Amino acid sequence: MARPLLAAIFISGGINALRDPEGHAKMAEPFLHKAVTSKADQLPDQVPTDPPNLVRIDGAVKVVAGTLLALGKFPRVSSLALLGSLVPTTIAGHPFWEEKDPQQRQQQMIEFFKNAGLAGGLLLAAADTEGKPSVAWRAKQVAQEAGKQVQDTAGTVQRKTGKATGAVQRKTGKAAGKATKAIESVLPR
Known part of the structure; x- marks a missing residue:
């Protein structure tokens, strides 16, 4: 039961990102510009650097890895893939340290620590050996x-x-x- 419950938020978030990549890209654009777009000339041509495509890739990773985790297929690998997707998503989507409005700061902090809790669950799932x-x-x-x-x-x-x-x-x-x-x-x- 734990894996499907943990995976549900990622599958849902991945589907939302695939449905509206432009909307998610606008929210993530400041982070993506610092992390990827500004370094686009240093990356191979095959690596996408535009925010909508990066959001689509992230959404696909969440749907595929979340589904695998929910089904118990490759749970350790899928947990690590979700963790790799969660970290930049959390930094890009919930930068509470940049908020000036106290209410917005508090809301972003809650979301940030919710994602930190999910990261802890993913670490446990990645370390779980199923009793072996x-x-x-x-x-x-x-x-x-x-x-x-x-x-x-x-x-x-x-x-x-x-x-x-x-x-x-x-x-x-x-x-x-x-x-x-x-x-x-x-x-x-």
């Missing part, structure tokens, strides 16, 4: 198991080396005893 151990946990377990096997092997080698050394010492002792007896038997007393 994470890659880091599995790697740690493999490393611990390998360490245990190395210790067990080292212990086995030490035991076998100890037994072999003991056997060699016993045989050496017996041989030395026999050699001593043989020498004593040939030497005059």
Whole structure:
């Protein structure tokens, strides 16, 4: 239930952006001018820099990634895509720090922190492993198991080396005893 509920706001916002890209572009134009349009000559020709097309791309990302998240398909990747879309949208759409009117500032601040809360939900969704151990946990377990096997092997080698050394010492002792007896038997007393 959590993923579809989280995804709903993004799907809805993406559809609205696709229906009215020019209206959304007007609101985002100051941010887009600073972030993209002013640097258009440094970007490849294939990268769109006009605000309406950027809004359309953002809307499409929200609809596709939101739908994937709602359906539970690629939830971690779709959460990160939505997060990547949410950050510039929040900065462009709710710059409360630029508002002079206290009521407008308060309203923009509420919207900004609402989006910050959504970002937190997306981070949780991106980190969620659906009850399966994470890659880091599995790697740690493999490393611990390998360490245990190395210790067990080292212990086995030490035991076998100890037994072999003991056997060699016993045989050496017996041989030395026999050699001593043989020498004593040939030497005059």
